[in-house]
């Protein structure tokens with residue numbers, strides 16, 4: 001089926017354009033849970049966003065007032081962007097151009113009072129893993145602890161008192177120079193709080209990432225920040241409910257999902273998966289996708305009998321935040337760089353937990369027992385036959 005590129009701006013714009021108001025309200029109730037209040041962001045922030053040519057949107061998720069706990073308010077920022085330079089530009093120039101682009105967006109996030117910001121998956125590079133070529137793409141890999149991008153993010157974090165989640169291609173030179181798909185978490189103090197690695201590596205269509213790195217070996221760490229407990233479920237991990245679950249079991253209140261995915265493969269899954277994870281795990285989820293089409297110098301094939309090609313297809317942006325009560329923000333556009341600011345009250349996690357009780361009713365001990373059996377090589381599935 002043919003798929004729209006940048007000319008189709010967003011589902012939201014299409015609904016607003018074509019639905020009469022009473023229908024629109026009902027559709028929004030069903031599609032988004034409820035209509036969220038728009039955040040009153042500073043005028044200078046909108047002016048700067050327009051000057052820098054990116055979209056800025058802001059929404060607030062409310063929670064009920066409690067007697068014993070104060071609201072736990074945190075502002076998160078989700079950044080989606082195109083790669084500013086072509087993929088065949090010199091590596092160092094591509095990285096610098098991306099640093100400059102992100103710096104401009106982070107400055108606007110700071111004006112909006114963002115406390116925790118997350119960039120898209122492998123944000124310092126084109127998403128070149130489809131090519132299965134090593135050079136020059138492996139040259140984008142950096143140390144998570146003290147590479148140039150981590151140092152750059154440390155400055156941003158300290159200057160703006162902001163936690164920065166920076167998903168990069170990591171080279172671990174202390175352990176055999178091995179590459180990983182990693183997110184570095186930098187505290188608002190500027191210190192590197194830690195890192196987490198992509199647990200599930202796609203082998204689907206042009207997403208042949210197993211040529212570059214293996215499944216992550218750091219489990220499901222949750223990072224205690226000044227603004228709440230966060231974790232990072234990188235891209236393809238969002239198709240794995242147990243992956244979300246383990247971050248949640250370790251206490252995550254906000255799970256970021258920095259991604260790189262294209263319309264033909266996943267656009268109809270996109271609004272469902274992170275949102276469902278927020279509902280199932282009583283937490284907030286932040287789904288972030290890159291934007292545009294990236295062209296590579298050499299043709300590659302997808303192993304599907306179709307012609308060789310030089311691009312992945314269209315990265316459709318549409319980043320959004322979902323809440324434990326199932327409500328969600330509209331998506332950023334499919335076509336433009338953007339910053340989505342969401343004001344969260346983390347008290348909502350416990351409030352929804354107390355209503356739906358998924359943690360209490362989850363029967364994890366039963367699944368732990370059954371899964372421990374099911375993964376054994378001699379396991380016989382329980383099928384009842386006549």
Ligand SMILES: NC(=O)NCCC(=O)O
Pocket residue numbers: 121202207234235236237259260261262265266
């Ligand atoms: N980057 C990545 O893991 N993409 C895989 C495709 C998808 O999960 O939609």
